[in-house]
Every structure is written in C-alpha cells, then in structure tokens.
Amino acid sequence: MRHGYAIGTALLSAHRLREIHGVVSQAAGRLADPTAQDLLSELKQRLAWGGIEVDDSSPVRAFANRSIVSSALVRPDSLAAERQAEALETAIVERRRIELERYASVGSFADSPAGSFRVWPLQLLFHNIGWYLVYEEDAIGTSEGLIRxxxxxxxxxxxxxxxxxxxDDVHAQALKRLELLLHHSGGIYFGDNLDGQLRLASPNPRLRATQLVTLRFCCQGWCFAFIREGLQRYPIEHTRFSKPLPGEHWWHHPKAPHVLEPGSAADSHPYPVELDLPPWTVERDIDLRNWLFGFGAGIRIDSPQPLRxxxxxKLETALAVYQPA
Structure with a gap:
C-alpha cells in the first residue's frame, strides 16, 4: 500500500501515466538519453507497484530522429558513456567548472577546440543526430565567455x-543568452566571436539588428512549396517570403510573412526568400548549408556573394564527378 498508494489518482490518471511511459521510452531508446533510461526503469517499477500495466504496443506519437552514437560502443571515458554523463549532469546542476578534453582523432571543423580546456557547462541538447554539450568558455578577466x-x-x-x-544568477544569464543564440541562429553553431554573441543577445533591438545579415535567394515552384511551409525554421520576424504570382491561389495564413513581390513568371526562379541571420550562420553553419544546398538547382542565391x-x-564540383573522362 505504501508503494502504490494514490498512483493513477494523485497527479495524473493511469492513462496519462501510460502516455508518459511511452514518451520516456522513446527518449531512452531512439535518443539514447541516459537520464531517460534511468527514469524509465524507475517509472516501470513504480507503475508496477500501483498495479498499472504497461503494454508493448506502439505509441501514437514517436521520434523519427535517433542518435547515431551508440552509448555501448563509445570510449569508456567519453561523455556519452552512462557514468560520465551522470557526472556531467551533476556538474551542470551544481554550477561547477569542469575540464574537458577533445579527442585528437575525432571529426573536426576549422574552429573546433583542441586538447584540454576549462568551461562552465550549461545544457545538454539533442540536435538532429546526437547529444551535444553547450558550454560557456572560462574567460579569464571577463564576466562572460564564448558560448559553444x-x-x-x-x-x-x-x-x-x-x-x-x-x-545561479550567472548561470541563468548564460542560459538566457543561449536561448537567444538558438533562436536567431536556427541551430547550435554560434560562431567564434564573443562580441558578436553579446550584441545579438543584447536587450537593445537596434544593436541586435546590426548583427544580422540578409540572405536572399530565389526558388523554383516545387522548391518554394517546401520552403514556405517551414515558418519556424528561422525566426519568423526575420523571414520574408514571396507573394503568389498573378493568377496563383495557393493557400497561406494571413499572418505568414508573404511580403516580397515575386519575379517574372518567365523566370525559372520567380519566388524570392529573405532571411536575416547572424554572420556566422551564413558564413559557416553546416545546418544552413545542408538545408539550402540540398535543394540543388531549385534555388538561386542572390546574396551574399560568398555564399552564392x-x-x-559545389554544384560544379558535383557535376564534374559525372563528366565522362
């Protein structure tokens, strides 16, 4: 009676508890979340104490994304290993500074850190293919460090x-800055310029606006049909879509940002799109390129010139691969 008393009647009904079990099961399995795995084990035990059966039927909603990293096959001292993940979570909760080491043989980008470095861990985020640690660099002599x-x-x-x-107040301020960076960047790459990050996270809207650059590209019809459906890929207040061509009647919400005049119907790419983004997103962000370049010849970039x-x-290089010898 002590174990199962009030389960299913105190906070949530038995049906709702089963739904929670399904959500936690998805996070533990598809996303390989070690915290969710521990929670799932405890939840199963408590539901059994309360006489609530959990069947193995498929949930109504599920995650299609999954981690590409197997926690069972990583290095034993990696943060992806269960025990190390627990130590990291403790450091986040207790606001501790930690020393990390980035393995020398792993995949790297031009501005990836190398060797050992000290940071303030902020949050664990699942992004597309795996778990990422978001941290603030330990900046000597300044109150704020670069978020990466x-x-x-x-x-x-x-x-x-x-x-x-x-x-807690310093930690909360860093998390607030992280939230703004995530909002404006549309991904988890935040560049390598602290001043730029601070300007983008400023409460002054004019100062924030100076940190944005405009990406403009034009689309073919099939491509634009997909792009205009993604109203929250980047901040909607910094997104502008084409209006329909004369005579077209495809539906869009009255509040959707269809404010740009379309090009000529004779143009192969008559539908313009404009996005105001941080410079680091336009210059180096992989997520932006995977999305934008994935449309191939469906888009024509107008500006900025380096991205064009x-x-x-990339299109010419790919074409050259298939040219006859």
Whole structure:
C-alpha cells in the first residue's frame, strides 16, 4: 500500500501515466538519453507497484530522429558513456567548472577546440543526430565567455572542480543568452566571436539588428512549396517570403510573412526568400548549408556573394564527378 498508494489518482490518471511511459521510452531508446533510461526503469517499477500495466504496443506519437552514437560502443571515458554523463549532469546542476578534453582523432571543423580546456557547462541538447554539450568558455578577466557546442562522444571529462562554482544568477544569464543564440541562429553553431554573441543577445533591438545579415535567394515552384511551409525554421520576424504570382491561389495564413513581390513568371526562379541571420550562420553553419544546398538547382542565391559562389562551386564540383573522362 505504501508503494502504490494514490498512483493513477494523485497527479495524473493511469492513462496519462501510460502516455508518459511511452514518451520516456522513446527518449531512452531512439535518443539514447541516459537520464531517460534511468527514469524509465524507475517509472516501470513504480507503475508496477500501483498495479498499472504497461503494454508493448506502439505509441501514437514517436521520434523519427535517433542518435547515431551508440552509448555501448563509445570510449569508456567519453561523455556519452552512462557514468560520465551522470557526472556531467551533476556538474551542470551544481554550477561547477569542469575540464574537458577533445579527442585528437575525432571529426573536426576549422574552429573546433583542441586538447584540454576549462568551461562552465550549461545544457545538454539533442540536435538532429546526437547529444551535444553547450558550454560557456572560462574567460579569464571577463564576466562572460564564448558560448559553444560540441558533441558529447567527442569529449572526455577530466576534472570536475568542486571548489570552482558560480551562482545561479550567472548561470541563468548564460542560459538566457543561449536561448537567444538558438533562436536567431536556427541551430547550435554560434560562431567564434564573443562580441558578436553579446550584441545579438543584447536587450537593445537596434544593436541586435546590426548583427544580422540578409540572405536572399530565389526558388523554383516545387522548391518554394517546401520552403514556405517551414515558418519556424528561422525566426519568423526575420523571414520574408514571396507573394503568389498573378493568377496563383495557393493557400497561406494571413499572418505568414508573404511580403516580397515575386519575379517574372518567365523566370525559372520567380519566388524570392529573405532571411536575416547572424554572420556566422551564413558564413559557416553546416545546418544552413545542408538545408539550402540540398535543394540543388531549385534555388538561386542572390546574396551574399560568398555564399552564392560556394553554392555554384559545389554544384560544379558535383557535376564534374559525372563528366565522362
């Protein structure tokens, strides 16, 4: 009676508890979340105590995304390993500074950190294919450091400093800055310029606007049909879509940002799109390129010129692969 008393009647009904079990099962399985795995084990035990059966039927809603990293096959000292993940979560909760090491042999980008470095861990985020640690660099002599992200299977926790902690208010301010960076960047890449990050997270809208650059491209009809459905891919207040061509009557919500005049019907790409994005997103963000370049010849980039040149070069390089010898 002590174990199962009031389960199913106190906070949520038995039906709702089964739905929660399904959500946690998805996070534990598809997303390989070690915290969810522990929670799932405890939830199963408590539901059994309360006499609530959980069947193995498929849930109504499920995650299609899944982690590409197997926690059972990573290095034992990797942050993706279950015990190391628990130590990392403790450091986040207790606001500790930690020392990380990035493995030398893992995949890297031009501005990826190398070797050992000290950071303030902020949050664990699942993004597309795996779990990432978002952290603030330990900036000596300044109150704020650069916010970055790194996939956890590429990192090892070398030390968690019990004597170096910071207050909840400082941690909360960093999380608020992270939220703004996520909103404006549309992904988890935040560049390598602290001043730029601080300007973008400023409460002054004019100062924020100075940190944005406009990406403009034009679309073929089939391509534009997909793009105009993604109203929340990037901030809607910084998104502008084409109006319909004369005589077209496809539906769009009255509040959707269809404000740009379309090109000529004779143009192969008559539908313009404009996005105001941070410079680091336009210059180096992989997610933007995977999405934009994935449309191939369905888009024609107008500006900025470096991104236009990059798109053209990728198309020419791919075409050259299939040219006869």
């Amino acid at each position: 992200s790194e996939r956890i299977d590429r990192l090892a926790l070398r030390r968690s400093e019990r004597g170096n902690r910071r207050g 040149d990059e798109h053209r070069q």
